[in-house]
Every structure is written in structure tokens, then in C-alpha cells.
Amino acid sequence: MKTNDFLSILDNPNLISGIYNYCDRWCERCSMTARCSVFQTTPQLNPDDFANEEDFFKEVFKGVSESFQLTMELLQESADERGIDLTPSEEDDEWIEKRNRQKEETQNTSISLLAMEYLDLGKKWLDNSNDALKTLQEDLQSSALMDLPERNPEQEALALKDALEVIPYYLHQIYVKLLRAQEGREEDDAWFEENDFPKDSDGSAKVALIGIDNSIRAWEVMLQYLPIHEGDILTILSLLENLRRQVETTFPDARAFKRPGFDD
Ligand code: SF4
Known part of the structure; x- marks a missing residue:
């Protein structure tokens, strides 16, 4: 999905901010798909449309990777606008170590x-x-x-x-x-x-x-x-x-x- 398409989906005033943070991610059973930006911006794949499981998961991971890439681009854009440096520092390493212990x-x-x-x-x-x-x-x-x-x-x-x-x-x-x-x-x-x-x-x-x-x-x-x-x-x-x-x-x-x- 292109950045502009992604942003235009997010422009919908009916979306409920953060609804996806505390749902059970069972989108097939969810009554809120029309109001959820995660659902609206995630390609819906049906395993039956693929020749085998491997092809299906290949497409799923491709979608996840594209979405991750898009998020990183938007994050970098926003950090640049605010003058924030996202380069990892030594403090980040300490934080990661502490987090792993926890x-x-x-x-x-x-x-x-x-x-x-x-x-x-x-x-x-x-x-x-x-x-x-x-x-x-x-x-x-x-x-x-x-x-x-x-x-x-x-x-x-x-x-x-x-x-x-x-x-x-x-x-x-x-x-x-x-x-x-x-x-x-x-x-x-x-x-x-x-x-x-x-x-x-x-x-x-x-x-x-x-x-x-x-x-x-x-x-x-x-x-x-x-x-x-x-x-x-x-x-x-x-x-x-x-x-x-x-x-x-x-x-x-x-x-x-x-x-x-x-x-x-
Ligand atoms: S559509 Fe899926 S991700 Fe969105 S709120 Fe419903 S279950 Fe959660």
C-alpha cells in the first residue's frame, strides 16, 4: 500500500482511535471492522485462495513486512519534523538489557x-x-x-x-x-x-x-x-x-x- 493510500484510510473520522490495542484480534468475528484502522489497512487474505500453506504465509509475511516498512517511513518522517534522532545509543542497549532481564x-x-x-x-x-x-x-x-x-x-x-x-x-x-x-x-x-x-x-x-x-x-x-x-x-x-x-x-x-x- 502506498503512503498516501494508507494516510487517506486513516483520515476517516469514523475510525476509533486505539480500538485495536485491547481487542482479541479475532477480526473474522469482530463487529468493529469498519471502525478499525488496523483492519482497514491490512490486506485480508483467505488461505483458500492460495495453492498451498507456504504460498499463503509468504503473502502474509510480505504484507507484514510492507506494513512495517511503511510505519518506519512515517516514524522517520515524524522524527525528522521534530528533530528527534532515532539512531540507537548506548543507553538504548542498557534499556534493552534491562528489558530482557524483566x-x-x-x-x-x-x-x-x-x-x-x-x-x-x-x-x-x-x-x-x-x-x-x-x-x-x-x-x-x-x-x-x-x-x-x-x-x-x-x-x-x-x-x-x-x-x-x-x-x-x-x-x-x-x-x-x-x-x-x-x-x-x-x-x-x-x-x-x-x-x-x-x-x-x-x-x-x-x-x-x-x-x-x-x-x-x-x-x-x-x-x-x-x-x-x-x-x-x-x-x-x-x-x-x-x-x-x-x-x-x-x-x-x-x-x-x-x-x-x-x-x-
Ligand atoms: S477488526 Fe480486528 S484488529 Fe480491529 S478491533 Fe476488530 S478484532 Fe481488533
């Missing part, structure tokens, strides 16, 4: 370890659930054929499909958002408080909490349809409940955080 500490907090444990367990369960899901699919197909009055196979299939999309979608995001929330808390909360702004750490924690809430609901659906996996699913659910409690205790204001466009 990142390492954050990865070892109880919240991060719990989120990582959930990621591992959830992924393992999904990787090993093919047989159970196939049986479930066959069961739904036979109950559709039998037209049983107490069953609604179409609705059941939709509920399962939704749960099977929700669980993998949030698996990594919960961990990533919780890292960001904890790092932000250490580094930037004081600045947000001094300047009377809602804290970014609370916003990130809220997005993680939304992911946890949605995942809990999705696992409950799986539990309902796969009682044979009750042991594993209950372990995952209790882990997620524990994580939710810890996040709510560590970020008591997160639930009340107002995300631009979504909670206004």
Missing part, C-alpha cells in the same frame, strides 16, 4: 507458569482428541438420521464447532497478553497513574480475562459432549479457574477497564 522474570511468575501450563495441556488435548471428535461426529450424524425428538444435532454441531474454534484461538493469546500485562505493570503503571490514564496493564489483563472466560465456556461445552474425557477437561477447567482468580487478584481494576469502542 522479560525473563515475568516468564517465571505464578501467573505466567500457570498460563503456560494451560497452553501445554490444552494443546496436548487438542492434538490427541481426533478419535474422540470423530466418534462424536458419527454420533451426531446418526442422531440426525434417526431424527430423535430429544436431540438437536444441528445445534449441537454448531456449539461444538464454536468451542473447537474458541479453544485454540485463545490458547497462545492468554499467555501473551498476560506477559504484556505483567511487564506493563512493572514498567509503565506509574506513568499511566501520574498522567491520569487508564493503565495499559489493566487493558491487557482484561483481554486475557476475556480469553479465559471464553475458553472456560468452550471447555464446558466439550465436557458436556465428551464425558469420557471428564478427567482431563476438569483438570484444564480447574487450572483456568485458578488462573482467572490469580489474574483478578493481581489486576483488581482490569474488569472495569474501558476498551475503546467495545466498552464505551
